[in-house]
Amino acid sequence: MAKDKSPRRPRAETPKGFRDYFGAEVTERRDMLQKISEVYERYGFDPLETSAVETVEALGKFLPDVDRPNEGVFGWQDEDDQWLALRYDMTAPLARVAAQFRNDLPSPYRRYTFGPVWRNEKPGPGRFRQFYQCDADTVGAASVAADAEICAMLADTLEAVGIDRGDYIVRVNNRKVLNGVMEVAGLSGDDKEAERGIVLRAIDKLDRLGEEGVRALLGEGRKDESGDFTKGAGLSDAQADVVMGFVGANSAVRTTLLSQVGSNPREADFLRRGAASQNANPNIENEAVREGFGAVWNAGVLDHLRGLVSQSQIGQEGVEELEQIAALLAAQGYGPDRIVIDPSVVRGLGYYTGPVYEAELTFEILDEKGRPRQFGSVAGGGRYDDLVKRFTGQSVPATGVSIGVDRLLAALRAKGHAGAPAPGPVVVTVMDRDRMADYMAMVGELRTAGIRAEMYLGNPKNFGNQLKYADKRGSPIAIIQGGDEAANGTVVLKDLILGAKIAENATLEEWKDRPAQVEVPRADLVAAVQRMLAQ
Amino acid sequence: MAKDKSPRRPRAETPKGFRDYFGAEVTERRDMLQKISEVYERYGFDPLETSAVETVEALGKFLPDVDRPNEGVFGWQDEDDQWLALRYDMTAPLARVAAQFRNDLPSPYRRYTFGPVWRNEKPGPGRFRQFYQCDADTVGAASVAADAEICAMLADTLEAVGIDRGDYIVRVNNRKVLNGVMEVAGLSGDDKEAERGIVLRAIDKLDRLGEEGVRALLGEGRKDESGDFTKGAGLSDAQADVVMGFVGANSAVRTTLLSQVGSNPREADFLRRGAASQNANPNIENEAVREGFGAVWNAGVLDHLRGLVSQSQIGQEGVEELEQIAALLAAQGYGPDRIVIDPSVVRGLGYYTGPVYEAELTFEILDEKGRPRQFGSVAGGGRYDDLVKRFTGQSVPATGVSIGVDRLLAALRAKGHAGAPAPGPVVVTVMDRDRMADYMAMVGELRTAGIRAEMYLGNPKNFGNQLKYADKRGSPIAIIQGGDEAANGTVVLKDLILGAKIAENATLEEWKDRPAQVEVPRADLVAAVQRMLAQ
Known part of the structure; x- marks a missing residue:
């Protein structure tokens, strides 16, 4: 950093090879991992979440005479000179756990885990330095029944x-x-x-x-x-x-x-x-x-x-x-x-x-x-019988599988099975800055009814911006209550999905009897939104 | 490492201040975060998962003239001399994302996130260097309605x-x-x-x-x-x-x-x-x-x-x-x-x-x-209006909350609301090594019926070890089929929960008409297990 005379403002960027996941990218993965977990648990596998950071000696990837062992992993030296590193897979931490807790864990020990791993490798297109793995392993079972079980579980999981x-x-x-x-x-x-x-x-x-x-x-x-x-x-x-x-x-x-x-x-x-x-x-x-x-x-x-x-x-x-x-x-x-x-x-x-x-x-x-x-x-x-031995000197039979989470997710997307993303929220627009409490009450009622809803929180001056926001959010309905409606005790519901369709096919006769906008009594707000969402 | 003449075997230990989470510790947290997510999504917040690793300049915790900026964070120098570090909270990465994707994100942008953060601090009792945070923030909303919304959401979340x-x-x-x-x-x-x-x-x-x-x-x-x-x-x-x-x-x-x-x-x-x-x-x-x-x-x-x-x-x-x-x-x-x-x-x-x-x-x-x-x-x-400005020069209003995940989970445990851990699996014991396929078929049937089940995968020679294993797993039922039962087409179900109660109160009359062990036709295995689990 000292030699880099960059401008005072930091760059708003992830480090090379890292990325962020937004919205459905997060929930689709979460949903998939939840389904996988259910199968694993039915098979008797217990969850384990190890720390992301391990000692380099426990990871065991490096020779003791290498001075800076960051080949392949992200490593650094602790204040007491110990080398630490981010885990590069889930198997090395499992071997450490199996050795560390060998007197407490059931034997055989079936465990599953998922989470990010880190590789200090050249990033490339679609190749990231942080990615998810989802593993299931049985430690302490010499029988090939353990291998067969994991194969069956893999089929059930898919x-x-x-x-x-x-x-x-x-x-x-x-x-x-x-x-x-x-x-x-x-x-x-x-x-x-x-x-x-x-x-x-x-x-x-x-x-x-x-x-x-x-x-x-x-x-x-x-x-x-x-x-x-x-x-x-x-x-x-x-x-x-x-x-x-x-x-x-x-x-x-x-x-x-x-x-x-x-x-x-x-x-x-x-x-x-x-x-x-x-x-x-x-x-x-x-x-x-x-x-x-x-x-x-x-x-x-x-x-x-x-x-x-x-x-x-x-x-x-x-x-x-x-x-x-x-x-x-x-x-x-x-x-x-x-x-x-x-x-x-x-x-x-x-x-x-x-x-x-x-x-x-x-x-x-x-x-x-x-x-x-x-x-x-x-x-x-597959079966790897020598990993725990590194720590204890005793050979411990083990077998396990690792799912490439991102690849499987890509497959589900290709098949249209990745799960529906959360629907866009109903957006309550702000027509009158002094009646924020009224709009917030509407949002509160919708949320209490289990409907995803928001009040527009930006500057309400330009109403067009509010509709643009609703569009960007994939909002199905905008709620509008100006002074007239407030005086009449009504609210207007604008069907944004239907509206978009009409805009695309403005000449089509079929829309003419389906109004893209309805005015309902304020007291009917929740029921009217539910009806419009159900259409 | 070079100066440390330690034995050749690595120590099976997490680094100081790090720990592993087992079984219910993992699922209780996962369940709680799931419930929190549902509330956040109902409020219109979208999930975001940033990379665990950020550039130190984006984290912004350090002066540019500090040579090794690992005060408070875990940091290291990349191969191209850039300093990287593990995120120490969820707010700094959000500010980076809000700046990096300012042209793509809706404005205001409501996002929630949860995951581990890392602090390079002296660990102490109950004080770890990796722990979970769960945050919700609204970026781009100057109105205190955004603050009020987060307070309401916090109440709903709890x-x-x-x-x-x-x-x-x-x-x-x-x-x-x-x-x-x-x-x-x-x-x-x-x-x-x-x-x-x-x-x-x-x-x-x-x-x-x-x-x-x-x-x-x-x-x-x-x-x-x-x-x-x-x-x-x-x-x-x-x-x-x-x-x-x-x-x-x-x-x-x-x-x-x-x-x-x-x-x-x-x-x-x-x-x-x-x-x-x-x-x-x-x-x-x-x-x-x-x-x-x-x-x-x-x-x-x-x-x-x-x-x-x-x-x-x-x-x-x-x-x-x-x-x-x-x-x-x-x-x-x-x-x-x-x-x-x-x-x-x-x-x-x-x-x-x-x-x-x-x-x-x-x-x-x-x-x-x-x-x-x-x-x-x-x-x-609370409201912090200057974080994004570091990157863009433009002030962006923002407000948000961070839940101390481990503390809230401790509170739920204190109130007995942390959710039930996964039940122990039904354990199918192995009486006859040559009939593994039969035992595996039983396990398969139980799993297909949605019952958590395992075949004993250790060395089956000592039957006592199998029952000890079932005990350690918190197993409700052990299934036994020796040669006689196989010849008769039956299986024995051992009620381990009832058995434990009887052992504790051996003199009590109330157990005398509830046998801790029943023999049923092999074809009735699943139904009999379901009956026993329902008791």
């Missing part, structure tokens, strides 16, 4: 906020299966960490590069369209085959199922249509899927994976866990039309230790260029 | 969250009256700032020191019990008389009213009881006040103040504004049993430019030493 069944799919994978694949491919040693990293990143690019591109990255490397070369993992063909068996599991299963198409026309049609819709571009409204093809598909995927990792104990364990999850979910009625085993879910696999899951919205929206595309992922999570 | 009428009082004063008093006392010059400061601080201590103590501080000074001497403002007796006429307004009015007690016994009783209850220790349930003594009182106070500042234009303006506010409120039915003119409201007078108001809860609670005391203030605010 439906509760207004995403129709068929418009979403929860995909489940297991980090252990990938570990098994790595083992079978001879990539499990400590000395193979670099190769494993390249393989992970290659798998993560399946969507963009396709199977051929991934295959190239598993081998010598890949040259992209611009001519840039990315060095590959250098796997042998046999090793790459194993990994590709995992990467291409969905298409392999599809091929297998289509090869089984038999002579019964109905069954053939069932298999063909089901396999076509599962899994690359899930269209859950497909009749075959609804009729039960999902179970056939899940069984096919599990068989395929089982074959792939038959030589790896950890891999087999992973497949068994996926099988258990599918069975536990099926027992509650969550079939593969809602929750599906999908080996292509790799996002964040590096971080997790067991099952991982992701909720994807499958309906289409138009992208910036007007092209249709699937809405995509709105939530993700 | 009743909406569960404070009974008679248990609160909104007190209104006006900074201009005090300015007038200073003027009459000859303390209005620029060279008298030091004296005015001493006078303000002295007035602020009326509660603690009484009129005599304040009088001493207006003159030469005051020696306290410990012998410490506080230098006074050095006013002449005549000057001090004027200020004391303001400080002692309430007792002066009381004396006047009691001197008017006439011969009509009913009227005499009315005046005597009313004056006794107004205003030092308002007991609004007093019949005389309910019958209309409040209006007599308000008139008396206004007369007294009018006499005091008859020589000061600003002072007269202040009295007129108070009179208008009282009239506007009376027109809406907010009489002096709820909102009262009170010259003793001085908190924060230095900050405000016009009307100031404060909501006080008048019921008694016990303090730490078991002595009864009034609950006290839970909200305060």
Whole structure:
């Protein structure tokens, strides 16, 4: 600040990458979070609200020898030289709480939370440095029943906020299966960490590069369209085959199922249509899927994976866990039309230790260029068994999900389900400055009747400004009482919604018998407003 | 961190002065804020959520030549050397928003907001460095109707969250009256700032020191019990008389009213009881006040103040504004049993430019030493006309109130109105690890019926641990299905609430015909749980 010779007046601006939320932007999010909370609480999850500020050592993102650890987070040094920082997610604070209160909390501990998190990253279009997360985690449960429960809860949550069944799919994978694949491919040693990293990143690019591109990255490397070369993992063909068996599991299963198409026309049609819709571009409204093809598909995927990792104990364990999850979910009625085993879910696999899951919205929206595309992922999570250990030295199993609040809200808006914003207030105009008490009494009566209402509080001199204000507020009705009306004991109600329609279609006959303005006895004010609002 | 050779494991602790909120602590606050929001929206206030982080120059708390401005706020330097900080209240961000979006917002702009604010102050018992505020402000309205509206809204808000009428009082004063008093006392010059400061601080201590103590501080000074001497403002007796006429307004009015007690016994009783209850220790349930003594009182106070500042234009303006506010409120039915003119409201007078108001809860609670005391203030605010000017150079009138969320919540808890915490979940125990899917199906059915329910997700080996878990969760019912029950197609419901009562009063006859445990057909699970919960 000292070197900045700026003018004396401060700039009225949020810092770069921060923004404000107004009116419906606030209430829509609040309403959505309320609905999510209701589902979470029904599942036995308890609310937790941790402080926004943590010690940097508790957040655990930084090496102790970094002098100013503000990479990625907003941090500062306290007066006693301790580094503090704003939380960057909800999981690190949960691990701290689980350690700090381990003797008081029930075990397992189910908790949910929502609130802002902060990231000290380069802001970009639609990318802010403060945003909301809504998380649910179960700490202290080793059983995959905990993972299955969260997947079911995720499905219920999406439906509760207004995403129709068929418009979403929860995909489940297991980090252990990938570990098994790595083992079978001879990539499990400590000395193979670099190769494993390249393989992970290659798998993560399946969507963009396709199977051929991934295959190239598993081998010598890949040259992209611009001519840039990315060095590959250098796997042998046999090793790459194993990994590709995992990467291409969905298409392999599809091929297998289509090869089984038999002579019964109905069954053939069932298999063909089901396999076509599962899994690359899930269209859950497909009749075959609804009729039960999902179970056939899940069984096919599990068989395929089982074959792939038959030589790896950890891999087999992973497949068994996926099988258990599918069975536990099926027992509650969550079939593969809602929750599906999908080996292509790799996002964040590096971080997790067991099952991982992701909720994807499958309906289409138009992208910036007007092209249709699937809405995509709105939530993700999985099992992370080592976070609490940092504090206590004891491993504590944990699994949980994080909903991207702003993305889900955008989806609800796209579907027209974001909830109605508060209606504009009825505006009582001020015709006579000396009778403010009368106008205020009108407002008081309307509010007492539960009607959103305001008296105009600006300078009343220019009546046009009062109507402009009412317009800006989205006001449905303006109340007017000048001297004549006051003498007659009446008030005038101006229907601003109807008025706007008439103004737009001034020639239309249909409005002629609906007056945009009525005069009623003062005593009937509330009833007349209620009638006009109900029209 | 570098110099601290602490063990490798991080401490699982919140930073000093920060805390976490669990379960009902979260939901009670959320419910209260929801009720407050409903009232605010009915009054036409729109929600606003600003970013938690502001530029230090926008917060405006610091001089530009202070190198590290973290006095009072949590601040840090951004990568481009700009100082950022966490907001310390909701008013500074509102001023920034009002300036930044002045061309887009309606004018007047009514907005409400709630959320955490942060203060970099020494934490103490019950004093945290992050806490909630809930504010409502009207920007751009010069009329005292805006102040009156907020006072009425404050009364409605307190009743909406569960404070009974008679248990609160909104007190209104006006900074201009005090300015007038200073003027009459000859303390209005620029060279008298030091004296005015001493006078303000002295007035602020009326509660603690009484009129005599304040009088001493207006003159030469005051020696306290410990012998410490506080230098006074050095006013002449005549000057001090004027200020004391303001400080002692309430007792002066009381004396006047009691001197008017006439011969009509009913009227005499009315005046005597009313004056006794107004205003030092308002007991609004007093019949005389309910019958209309409040209006007599308000008139008396206004007369007294009018006499005091008859020589000061600003002072007269202040009295007129108070009179208008009282009239506007009376027109809406907010009489002096709820909102009262009170010259003793001085908190924060230095900050405000016009009307100031404060909501006080008048019921008694016990303090730490078991002595009864009034609950006290839970909200305060007033008119501040110069905050937006910092940014734009143009003065913008504004008025608003801030509710101390944690204090109001403490009051609701003291009155037993904080809302019921979520009930503990029905816990489905795991008797047979191989039948997890069956137990999960039970949980699924209960949840679908809207019942909060969980399957036990810890290690099921020790059944005692499962019941201990259910106890810790405050669970009303445990569901048990061992091998025998499964074979018979039944489940056992254990009534844990009844069980606990029986355990406490094992000898009581009354429980003998209410079994704490029932066995029902599996198909009747949901209905049986609903019956037991309804008992």
